[in-house]
Amino acid sequence: MTYYPDLSPYSYDDSPRAMLNVGWLSSAHEYTRGVVDERVMDALKILCVAHENQMRGLHHCEFCDIDRSFVLGGPAGDTKVLLGSAEIRVEGADGTCYAAPDLVIHYMAEHLYCPPEDFCRAAVRAAGLETNGELTVVE
Structure with missing residues (x-):
């Protein structure tokens, strides 16, 4: 898988919509x-079944030996x-679109990856889990 810094312009695949990498x-x-x-x-577990930009290959985690x-x-x-x-x-909520590999779920669970707060809020909102309470994201 290609590395892109968080919040850089998405360029992994052609898309008619401007997106940011996460x-x-x-x-x-x-x-x-x-x-x-x-x-x-x-939220990410709910959303991962949508299979956006599904590829034929499989990327394995570069940080651990999980098959x-x-x-x-x-x-x-x-x-x-x-x-x-x-x-x-x-x-x-502001119209910014974010694109993340679905492996982001593994990165967060196993390697303590902390995505940008705006992406976290967008995911919670998109999954319908938004509440009036605070969303905790601590780097």
Whole structure:
């Protein structure tokens, strides 16, 4: 998988829409670590079943020896999703669109990756998990 810095312009694949990159990590580059509200992880698990920009190949995590990373996703949390071959795309309240590899879920759970707060808010909003309370994202 190609590395892109967080919030850089999306250019992985042709898209008619301007988007920003989130979570395109590589072992050759540092990344932001921190604690993210569990609603963000719940939101990404719901959204990962959409299979945006599905590819035929599979990207494996460069940070650990896991062969294949799966997650139970979808609204009911009962759909087994193989991570590493698709994207999660979300739109923020201000219209900004973000594109993240679905492996971002593994990066957050296993390697303490902390995505940008605006992306986290957009994911929670897109999944319908938004509440009036604060969303905790601590780098």
